[in-house]
Amino acid sequence: MKVKKLALAGVLVAMGVVCSAFYIPIGVAKAFPVQHFVNVIAAVVLGPVYGVGMAFATSLLRNVMGTGSLLAFPGSMCGALLSGLMYRYSKNIYGAVLGEIFGTGIVGAILAYPIAALFLSSTVAIYGFILPFLISTVVGSSLSLLLLITLKRSSVLFRLQHGEEI
Template sequence: MNSRQIRKMVLTAMFACLSFVLCTFVYFPAMAPFQHFVNVIAAVFIGPWYGMLAAFLCGVLRMMSGRTIMSVLGAIFGALLAGLFYRRTHRFWSLILGELIGTGIISAILCYYPMKYIYGMDLQSPFYYIPFFAPASFVGACLGVAVLLMLRRSGVMKRMLSMLGEEEEPRQ
């Protein structure tokens, strides 16, 4: 295992822990905007697969602290799509779009089935969670992009990406 992989694994664990702590202290019913905040930052620094792993680990930690399966399902698809979209375009708006589609739509629809059939909730439509997930993912992704813009403006982002072996600087 090379040092680049080790750094990405350490950052994955750090992003998972940061997300868990932020989601624990700032909680809204059926919303976790700071999960999405961390997802977009992780997408830039560690990529889609490690970002998805960080979201999964945070979701498992949140489930262990009493939350439902929505903790896992509500985060992993947004992290994956934000990372994949960003990898393709290297633009910050793609992070918001990926997080919004992945979490706000795909995860919201997928959460319906376990919540209805495993947890026995009386939900009327697979689209039930979209009004909760979409605003939270949009707000969290926008906050994450704001932090990334500050990091880029200060020059910290370029140094961090070079330490991780990443070449390309994000475009506007």
């Protein structure tokens, strides 16, 4: 089971990195909906630990490749953590989506402010991060919700969560 989880995590990180070329610049931030899509999928299928690890790995690789910014770390990791915890305790896909939106759009945006002020010489007010982060996470989380509902209806989600063959 751990090998299958690791393999799926690797595929999701790869998807996040490969799709990092597709972003929407909003002020200092880069709206990257694919990261939030991947976070919610990971939260529901793999859990919060894998989700946070994947968010960190994806953010690190994107920064090394020059397609991300330091703001990707707090946004993606907070969203992945809250998404995973919300799903773990509610067993509800909508809870995972709301966790991602709140974790990235509010908590991650607030934590991004000191990073931007210290490392990016940004003078944007703390509220300047909330809107771009919310836009990005609502788009990506909504897309993941559509996929997860489809997977649930076809019972593929159950099989993924329990390591069964698809």
